Amino acid sequence: MSYTIPIGPYHPALEEPCKVQVTCEGETVQDVALSVRYNFRGVEWLAERRNYQQAVALVERVCGICSNVHTLTFCAAVERLAGLTVSERAQYIRTIVVELERLASHALWAGIAAEVIGFQTLFMTCFALREQLMDLLENMSGNRVHYGMNCIGGVTRDLADPGAVLDVARNVRQAVGDRLIPLFANDRTVRARCAGIGKLSRELALAWGVVGPNARASGLIEDIRRTSPYAAYDKLDFEVPVETTGDVLARVVVRLLEMVESCRIIEQAVEAAPPGPIHGPDFVEVPQGEAVARSEAPRGELFYYVASDGTDVPCRVKIRTPSFVNIPVVRPMMIGANLADVALINASIDPCYSCTSR
Amino acid sequence: MDKIEEILNSICQGKSREEKPEGRWLEDPALDVEKMAVVMVEAGARLVTVSASCLDTGEFRLIYHWDVDGSLLNCVTLTRQGSLPGIAGICPAAQWIEMEIRDYYAVNFTGRDLPSLMLNDRDSAGIFARKFQRRQKTGGRP
Numbered sequence: 211m212s213y214t215i216p217i218g219p220y221h222p223a224l225e226e227p228c229k230v231q232v233t234c235e236g237e238t239v240q241d242v243a244l245s246v247r248y249n250f251r252g253v254e255w256l257a258e259r260r261n262y263q264q265a266v267a268l269v270e271r272v273c274g275i276c277s278n279v280h281t282l283t284f285c286a287a288v289e290r291l292a293g294l295t296v297s298e299r300a301q302y303i304r305t306i307v308v309e310l311e312r313l314a315s316h317a318l319w320a321g322i323a324a325e326v327i328g329f330q331t332l333f334m335t336c337f338a339l340r341e342q343l344m345d346l347l348e349n350m351s352g353n354r355v356h357y358g359m360n361c362i363g364g365v366t367r368d369l370a371d372p373g374a375v376l377d378v379a380r381n382v383r384q385a386v387g388d389r390l391i392p393l394f395a396n397d398r399t400v401r402a403r404c405a406g407i408g409k410l411s412r413e414l415a416l417a418w419g420v421v422g423p424n425a426r427a428s429g430l431i432e433d434i435r436r437t438s439p440y441a442a443y444d445k446l447d448f449e450v451p452v453e454t455t456g457d458v459l460a461r462v463v464v465r466l467l468e469m470v471e472s473c474r475i476i477e478q479a480v481e482a483a484p485p486g487p488i489h490g491p492d493f494v495e496v497p498q499g500e501a502v503a504r505s506e507a508p509r510g511e512l513f514y515y516v517a518s519d520g521t522d523v524p525c526r527v528k529i530r531t532p533s534f535v536n537i538p539v540v541r542p543m544m545i546g547a548n549l550a551d552v553a554l555i556n557a558s559i560d561p562c563y564s565c566t567s568r
Numbered sequence: 569m570d571k572i573e574e575i576l577n578s579i580c581q582g583k584s585r586e587e588k589p590e591g592r593w594l595e596d597p598a599l600d601v602e603k604m605a606v607v608m609v610e611a612g613a614r615l616v617t618v619s620a621s622c623l624d625t626g627e628f629r630l631i632y633h634w635d636v637d638g639s640l641l642n643c644v645t646l647t648r649q650g651s652l653p654g655i656a657g658i659c660p661a662a663q664w665i666e667m668e669i670r671d672y673y674a675v676n677f678t679g680r681d682l683p684s685l686m687l688n689d690r691d692s693a694g695i696f697a698r699k700f701q702r703r704q705k706t707g708g709r710p
Contacts (some may be wrong), residue, residue, distance in 0.1 A: 290590065
């Protein structure tokens with residue numbers, strides 16, 4: 211006899227609302243129904259009622275974790291429409307901040323995963339690491355969450371203390387390499403909870419349009435930083451970690467290796483950033499037209515479509531966040547899994563319901 | 569001939585095409601979206617998303633954004649009396665995308681019943697299409 215368990219809208223692993231309705235036979239999951247409507251704020255609709263500068267501040271509020279990459283991508287689309295060229299120094303600063311954001315996001319995710327696994331010491335290690343990153347971002351921008359670093363045509367602030375950025379990047383790289391990777395990859399508890407759980411095949415990942423670390427953990431070699439470089443990525447040397455097993459452990463490993471690569475990118479960018487202007491023009495005239503921009507957010511490809519009718523208010527802003535395409539595959543991942551693994555499988559894709567509902 | 573050009577030729581020949589920094593654009597108001605989906609899936613392309621917007625005619629403009637080996641291909645088409653064939657049966661990635669567009673614009677994707685994704689059960693579909701109605705009243709200003 212089958213029975214149905216409603217999990218959520220308050221998720222056991224996340225402080226965001228989502229409902230996962232699990233139908234089980236014994237302890238085996240037979241079917242899953244997902245509901246993600248609890249954070250709908252109509253951000254796209256609101257963006258079409260604000261001028262371009264106001265829309266930058268608005269799209270930053272789509273997400274509290276990857277806020278910076280939202281403004282970066284929106285600005286990139288508007289800059290394309292307006293024919294603006296961003297200075298080289300501003301491109302490097304954008305790269306540094308977006309990689310720091312990726313590190314903070316991955317550290318947060320690793321901590322949550324550790325907590326779901328039941329490994330509290332590892333959770334504390336991840337969050338202590340994340341705190342260093344949050345402090346640095348606060349020192350750089352004045353804010354821990356919404357940094358307000360991007361503006362149309364450039365960035366709002368210069369790097370006040372490049373040495374501090376380098377120190378944190380080196381510390382994090384060492385901590386991830388020496389502590390997190392060995393713990394997550396080799397610890398028996400972690401392996402027992404993660405290896406072979408929540409598998410997603412390469413074919414299924416492609417069919418469902420999965421992006422980011424989840425796609426790369428299933429053997430798909432795709433990263434917008436590499437395939438369609440933006441900011442300063444085409445001038446920097448970095449690897450794109452790929453795993454092929456497609457299970458929770460693969461998603462853990464890919465994210466941890468990405469943290470090391472992010473540190474390498476930051477170190478190179480700080481040293482290579484040339485002097486020069488950083489700000490965009492005071493007034494931006496956006497002609498009639500349409501443009502798209504893509505970037506590699508911590509959770510995968512972020513996509514913006516912006517259309518202009520020649521006024522100072524965009525006539526269409528479409529936002530496709532990585533979680534929007536990653537969350538639906540939770541269903542095939544969970545079917546056949548043990549009920550006890552449901553929360554971990556859900557957390558393993560690093561879902562963001564704020565991004566998804568917008 | 570590159571892969572995207574081959575795809576474009578299979579989908580529709582002689583239609584308006586444009587090369588932009590972010591990728592290629594194909595404009596065909598009568599695009600056969602099911603055929604497009606089959607060709608794209610066979611080519612190993614990934615459906616990035618579909619962007620919808622309102623037109624003054626009451627129809628909707630839909631842009632199917634595909635990633636073909638890292639390059640973006642944007643296929644633009646129009647709804648026909650507010651409807652368009654759904655492609656979720658061919659490309660699973662379209663499932664949530666079509667549900668969301670139905671919620672926001674009340675576009676009717678034929679071929680399957682779409683439950684609501686973002687709206688509550690008591691809300692009626694087409695909440696973003698209200699902008700179109702308001703713009704008509706205010707002479708184009710948002």
